[in-house]
Amino acid sequence: xxxxxxxxxxxxxxxxxxxxxxxxxxxxxxxxxxxxxxxxxxxxxxxxxxxxxxxxxxxxxxxxxxxxxxxxxxxxxxxxxxxxxxxxxxxxxxxxxxxxxxxxxxxxxxxxxxxxxxxxxxxxxxxxxxxxxxxxxxxxxxxxxxxxxxxxxxxxxxxxxxxxxxxxxxxxxxxxxxxxxxxxxxxxxxxxxxxxxxxxxxxxxxxxxxxxxxxxxxxxxxxxxxxxxxxxxxxxxxxxxxxxxxxxxxxxxxxxxxxxxxxxxxxxxxxxxxxxxxxxxxxxxxxxxxxxxxxxxxxxxxxxxxxxxxxxxxxxxxxxxxxxxxxxxxxxxxxxxxxxxxxxxxxxxxxxxxxxxxxxxxxxxxxxxxxxxxxxxxxxxxxxxxxxxxxxxxxxxxxxxxxxxxxxxxxxxxxxxxxxxxxxxxxxxxxxxxxxxxxxxxxxxxxxxxxxxxxxxxxxxxxxxxxxx
Ligand SMILES: Nc1nc2c(ncn2[C@@H]2O[C@H](COP(=O)(O)OP(=O)(O)OP(=O)(O)O)[C@@H](O)[C@H]2O)c(=O)[nH]1
Ligand SMILES: [Mg+2]
Numbered sequence: 229x230x231x232x233x234x235x236x237x238x239x240x241x242x243x244x245x246x247x248x249x250x251x252x253x254x255x256x257x258x259x260x261x262x263x264x265x266x267x268x269x270x271x272x273x274x275x276x277x278x279x280x281x282x283x284x285x286x287x288x289x290x291x292x293x294x295x296x297x298x299x300x301x302x303x304x305x306x307x308x309x310x311x312x313x314x315x316x317x318x319x320x321x322x323x324x325x326x327x328x329x330x331x332x333x334x335x336x337x338x339x340x341x342x343x344x345x346x347x348x349x350x351x352x353x354x355x356x357x358x359x360x361x362x363x364x365x366x367x368x369x370x371x372x373x374x375x376x377x378x379x380x381x382x383x384x385x386x387x388x389x390x391x392x393x394x395x396x397x398x399x400x401x402x403x404x405x406x407x408x409x410x411x412x413x414x415x416x417x418x419x420x421x422x423x424x425x426x427x428x429x430x431x432x433x434x435x436x437x438x439x440x441x442x443x444x445x446x447x448x449x450x451x452x453x454x455x456x457x458x459x460x461x462x463x464x465x466x467x468x469x470x471x472x473x474x475x476x477x478x479x480x481x482x483x484x485x486x487x488x489x490x491x492x493x494x495x496x497x498x499x500x501x502x503x504x505x506x507x508x509x510x511x512x513x514x515x516x517x518x519x520x521x522x523x524x525x526x527x528x529x530x531x532x533x534x535x536x537x538x539x540x541x542x543x544x545x546x547x548x549x550x551x552x553x554x555x556x557x558x559x560x561x562x563x564x565x566x567x568x569x570x571x572x573x574x575x576x577x578x579x580x581x582x583x584x585x586x587x588x589x590x591x592x593x594x595x596x597x598x599x600x601x602x603x604x605x606x607x608x609x610x611x612x613x614x615x616x617x618x619x620x621x622x623x624x625x626x627x628x629x630x631x632x633x634x635x636x637x638x639x640x641x642x643x644x645x646x647x648x649x650x651x652x653x654x655x656x657x658x659x660x661x662x663x664x665x666x667x668x669x670x671x672x673x674x675x676x677x678x679x680x681x682x683x684x685x686x687x688x689x690x691x692x693x694x695x696x697x
Contacts, residue, residue, distance in 0.1 A: 255521040259339055261532075265539035266546070268405040280550055283666060284557060285314050291658035292561045295651045298643055299568045304620065304628050308385075309560060313441075316382035317363070317411045318549045320542065321438050323463060324448035326353040326417025329479040333448065333517040334361060334412050338404060341519040345402060347414060357396045358434065359414040364401025372397030386437065393429035409546045413438055420457035436466050443552060444545045445470060448477045451484050451492040456499045464503035471506045475513060475541060481531060482516040482523040489514065489527075513538045550670055558663040565655050566618055569608050570625070572640040577602045592634050596626050 263269060288309060295301075302308045322330040331347040331354065338361070340346040345367060348354045360375070360383065372394035376387040386397060396416075415435070439445060445467065467474055478496060481489055493514060504510060515534040522528050545552070574595065581591050595602055599622055608614055644650035 256341070256519050257521050259336075259519075261536060262337065262339075262539060263405075265536055266406060266409075266543050277550060280666060280670060281315055281553070284554060284663075285311060287658050287662050287666070288314060288557055291654040291662065292557070292564055295568050295643075295655050296564050298651060299564075299571045299637065300628075300632050301564050301567050303631060304567060304624060305563070309557070310379060310382065310384060312378075312380050312382040312384065314553065314557070317407075317409060318443035318545050318552065319411050319413060319438070319441055320444045320446065320545070321413045321415070321442035322446050322448060323415055323435070323439075324417060324446075324477075325450070325453065325460065326419050327351060328417065328448045328450040328453075329518060330417065330446075330448050331355055331414055332519070333446075333477075333479065334414055336517055336519045337412075338406060339519075345400070353417055353419060355414055355416050357398050357416065358438070360397070360399045361407065361412040361414065362399060362401055363404060363407035363411075365403060367400075367402045370399035370401060372399075375399045382441075386434070389429055389434055389437075393434060396427075396429060409549075410443075410542070413442070418459045418463060420455070420459050432462060432466065435463065439466055439470055442470070442473060443549070444475065444542065445473045446475050446477050448479050449496060450480050451478055451489065451496075452480070454492065454495055454499060456503070461503060464500075468505065471504065471508075471510065474504075474510050475538070476500070476510050477517065477538075478512055478514045479517055481514045482526045485525075486527055511541075551667060554663055554667050554670075558659060561655055561659050561663070562618060563620075565652070565659065566608065566614055567620065568640060568652065568655075569611065569614070570604065570620070571637055573604045573607055574599075574625070574629070575634055575637050575639050577604060578634050588635070592629070596629055599625070 293309075296308070322334065324330055327350070329349075331349045332341075335341045335346045335349065347359065347361075357372075372386075373391075375381055375383045375397060376394055378384060383397075383399075387394070415438070416431075447463075447467075476496070478489075478493060484492065493512070496512070497509070500510075513534050515531040515538070516522055517535065517538075522531055577595050578588075578592055581595065582588060595604070599605055605619060605622060608619070609616055640650075640652050643652065648654075
């Protein structure tokens, strides 16, 4: 390799100087609107913000986690919330087919082009790693194994995808005003003819992990290759339920004439319509998100306006980060509560059916095989404030009790202590009073304090974590 590099250096020195001058240097576009729209000049998050985060952490540890542990919620959903996840910055995820311009877009947003730290880009599939670009005091790259081992980061749960995957995970830390507010995640582009096992790690599961946690998901397309294949279909299936986070980007719009662009826009909707199962069409941004000037004779004005709308969208996510986090924890608390109520019901039914002569295994098998016969799920629905859409899959409980025998659980009525009160009461108080109170505190610009649900007018069902404008 050293010889090759040496030869290349010698060759480049031998090239006539006129030839070097002939090379067209691409003109970089002005980036001032990025700083302006994202308000990067303003100060970093205030003390109030970190105080509210601390309060949120405290509510989680005192009111939600004890119930989560008592009923082993983590075994059902594999979603334990770490401190890193509570304090983490909003995450913006870039997905899409290969070579559509995902890495170029991140380079552009962060102004990394022509610097030694720019992400690799190229006309062939280039990004092969899940790359997390985050804030740090100095520029350095962090290996996946290190990121997963550090429990103060929100990426430690990724360890479960195996060592092969950790090899394909990298972090890049750098001091940057925008990264003080958000974290970007670049992903390897989807290649339609590649099978999952060829990657050596569960690509879809990893994508799902990031999709579940992202605050904003940019699905990027290239107008010259709009074919929808099995991989992309799979991706959209995974995006179900996160529709309000999805933004579709028709990138490289400057590579087509306006009329062609219109046709491609129509074709994009046509091919995506069967994949997105919502009544409201997703927001599509048509522009060219790269650092260089738009091609001649293209709709510059439109591209620029589209870009500013996208930046405003991103800014909304930054501004709403605390509200989103609280809503996320509250949604989690609602799920934990329902899980605890269900396990309690299973335990109760089991105890009622057991007689001195019955075989505990057979009795419980009958219950877990057909919970409807014993009105387990129905009785939970009859409780106030439980939506049927929040109920977990009943088959999941067969697996759950396979690992966690029913005899190991106490009933909810026994989960009380003289000093600490009852676990169920605590989580209900968090859902209806404490978390909405925190939200109310932010909304009115006051210091976060405890207010009641009536004062904030909150409902039981969590609102969209993020609303489109
Ligand atoms: N004309 C034009 N070309 C672009 C634009 N954005 C990116 N490109 C080019 O498209 C090619 C692919 O860009 P990348 O940023 O590497 O694409 P990617 O989506 O990260 O690709 P993978 O990492 O392979 O999935 C590069 O040659 C870029 O120079 C754009 O807005 N307009
Ligand atoms: Mg890339």
